[in-house]
Amino acid sequence: MCGIIGILAHPDSQVAQSLYDGLLVLQHRGQDAAGIVTSDSENISHRRANGLVRDVFRSKHSQTLRGSMGIGHVRYPTAGSSSVSEAQPFYTNTPFGVSLAHNGNLNNTNDIISGLLEYDHRRINTSSDSEALLNLFAAEIQRSLNGRPGGLDSLLDEDIFRAVERLHIRAEGSYSVVALITGWGIVAFRDPNGIRPLSMGSRDVEGFTERVFASESVVCNTLGFSHDGDVSPGEAVIARIDGRTSSKQCSSDVNHSPCIFEHVYFARPDSVLDGISVHSSRIRMGAALALRIKEELPNHGIESVIAVPDSGRIAALELARVLEVPYREGFVKNRYIGRTFIMPGQTERKDSVRKKLNTIEEEFSDKVVLIVDDSVVRGNTSRRIVSMAREAGARKVYFASCSPPIVHPNVYGIDMPAKSEYIAHGRDVNQISEAIGADWMIYQSLDDLVEACAGNAGREFHSFDCSCFDGVYVTGGISDEYLEKIEKIRSDIAKESAAI
Numbered sequence: 001m002c003g004i005i006g007i008l009a010h011p012d013s014q015v016a017q018s019l020y021d022g023l024l025v026l027q028h029r030g031q032d033a034a035g036i037v038t039s040d041s042e043n044i045s046h047r048r049a050n051g052l053v054r055d056v057f058r059s060k061h062s063q064t065l066r067g068s069m070g071i072g073h074v075r076y077p078t079a080g081s082s083s084v085s086e087a088q089p090f091y092t093n094t095p096f097g098v099s100l101a102h103n104g105n106l107n108n109t110n111d112i113i114s115g116l117l118e119y120d121h122r123r124i125n126t127s128s129d130s131e132a133l134l135n136l137f138a139a140e141i142q143r144s145l146n147g148r149p150g151g152l153d154s155l156l157d158e159d160i161f162r163a164v165e166r167l168h169i170r171a172e173g174s175y176s177v178v179a180l181i182t183g184w185g186i187v188a189f190r191d192p193n194g195i196r197p198l199s200m201g202s203r204d205v206e207g208f209t210e211r212v213f214a215s216e217s218v219v220c221n222t223l224g225f226s227h228d229g230d231v232s233p234g235e236a237v238i239a240r241i242d243g244r245t246s247s248k249q250c251s252s253d254v255n256h257s258p259c260i261f262e263h264v265y266f267a268r269p270d271s272v273l274d275g276i277s278v279h280s281s282r283i284r285m286g287a288a289l290a291l292r293i294k295e296e297l298p299n300h301g302i303e304s305v306i307a308v309p310d311s312g313r314i315a316a317l318e319l320a321r322v323l324e325v326p327y328r329e330g331f332v333k334n335r336y337i338g339r340t341f342i343m344p345g346q347t348e349r350k351d352s353v354r355k356k357l358n359t360i361e362e363e364f365s366d367k368v369v370l371i372v373d374d375s376v377v378r379g380n381t382s383r384r385i386v387s388m389a390r391e392a393g394a395r396k397v398y399f400a401s402c403s404p405p406i407v408h409p410n411v412y413g414i415d416m417p418a419k420s421e422y423i424a425h426g427r428d429v430n431q432i433s434e435a436i437g438a439d440w441m442i443y444q445s446l447d448d449l450v451e452a453c454a455g456n457a458g459r460e461f462h463s464f465d466c467s468c469f470d471g472v473y474v475t476g477g478i479s480d481e482y483l484e485k486i487e488k489i490r491s492d493i494a495k496e497s498a499a500i
Helices: 016-025 109-119 129-145 157-170 218-223 261-266 278-296 313-323 346-356 380-391 429-436 446-454 480-490 492-499
Strands: 003-008 033-039 044-050 069-075 090-092 098-106 173-181 185-190 199-205 208-214 226-230 235-240 245-249 304-307 331-333 357-359 368-373 396-401 440-443
Touching (some): 003 185, 003 235, 016 033, 016 208, 069 098, 069 173, 098 129, 199 218, 218 226, 278 313, 278 368, 278 440, 278 446, 304 313, 357 380, 429 440
Parallel strands (some): 304 368, 368 396
Antiparallel strands (some): 003 069, 003 208, 033 044, 090 098, 098 173, 173 185, 199 208, 199 226, 235 245
8 A cells, every 4th residue: 555646736836845745644555665756847856765754855855856746655565675766756768757656556567567578678677566557658658659759749638548548458456646747747547446546636826726636635635725536447637737637538447446445444534535434434334333243242241442543443432322332542552653554574563562552551440341443454463452451451352343354365555464364364253352362352244344435425436345355356367376476475474584
C-alpha cells in the first residue's frame, strides 16, 4: 500500500509545500520512503529517500523543488526491495521526460519487463513493478506519436488517452497512478477494476482552476480543495500546465471492485472512497458485530469495551453503544511508533507492540473486557495485547475482529504474509481464540462487512475486492504457481534473510 498525490497549481505558484503537506496527510499509507518531483515549463526537480516525509524533506528542499506542478509518493513496499533506488516517483527521459507515482501491485511484471525489452527496447533498472509501469506508459506514449515530428507541443491529449488504453491491455493487477510529463501536465489514471482509490479535487486561484489527485479525499480537504469525486476505474484525467483539462474512459472492460481492506484498516476515517465514508463504514462494522455478539453470546457479562487504537476505535464505540456496555480507553498509544502491520519484518513488529501500547490498569483490573481490533493477520499483535490485558488484571478477555478471518494472500498491494503465517490458516475460531490466549473470540462475517462498507447509498461499483477473505481475485489470472511465488518473497523468513 502506498500514498500518491499530484497537484497542478497556478503558473505563478510553487507547488512543493502543498505536495509536502499532502504527503504528511498520507503518511499512514507508507513509512518506508518518500519522494517529490516538480516541474515548471521546462525543467524538473526531484527529491526522494528512505524515511518519513518529515525526515526526507527539509526546508532547503523547498528552494530546489521548483515548479507549479508536481507529484509525490509515500512508499510501503510490497514488491521489489526497500532500497532507496526503488523510492518513487520514478523518471524516464524518453519521450519528453515522464515521472510516475504508483499505488498498487502489478501481477504480470515479468511479462511487462520482457515485452519492454523485446518490443520497446527499454530496460528497467530495478525489480520494481512501478518502474515497469512507468516505462510501459512512456513506451505507449512513444507509440501513440507514431513517428510524428515535433517537440512537446505536438503531444496531444488523445496521444495520452491512446497510451492509457494500450497500457490497460498490457498491465494486469491494481494501479492508481499520477504521472507528470515535464513542462506539459499531469495525468491521473486508475485500473479498470478501481482496486486502489484515487480522489480528485479543484479550487479557483485568481481565475485559474488548480487540480489535485490523491489516494484519499482527506488530502483535498486538508489542502483547501473541493472534493470532486474519484477518478473512475479505467479512466484517465489530464490537467495541462496551462489549466486545460480533459478526461476519457480508456477501458471497455470495467468491473469496479474497490479493495474492502481500505475501509477495514488502511484509509483514514475522515476520507470518502468511491462515495463511501470510511467513518460510516466502521460505525456499521461495530453495529453488526454487536448484534452477532448478542446472538452468539447473549449472557456475555462484558463490563467494558476497549479498542486497540486507532483503527479499531470507531467500530468499538458503536459496538459498545449497541451492546449497551460502557466504552473505555484501556490502551495508551505512543504516537511516535509506526503502524505495526506495515513494518517490514516479524522481529520488528514483535519489538514494537509493547513500545507502542501501554495499559491503564484500572480499566482491566478484575473485569470482563472485550477488546476490539480492525483485523487479525498473524495473531502475534493480538496475542501480546491479550497478554497485556491479563497482566493488567482482567478477569476475562474476549476479542472481536472487525473483519473476517484472513486466509488468502492479497496480491493487489497489501503486503500480507505467506498463507502459512496467517493465524487463521487451518484453524477454526475456537482454535484461534486459544492461540491468542483469549477466553472467547468473534469475527465479523463477510456478508456483514460488505454491507457495512456498502451502506445504503447509491453506488456505481459492482462489488468489493475481498480476496484476502474469500480468495476471489477480481482481475483473474492468479494461479497457484503465482501465489506460491509471492509467498516465498513475502514470508517473514524471506524478509529477515534479505535484511541480513
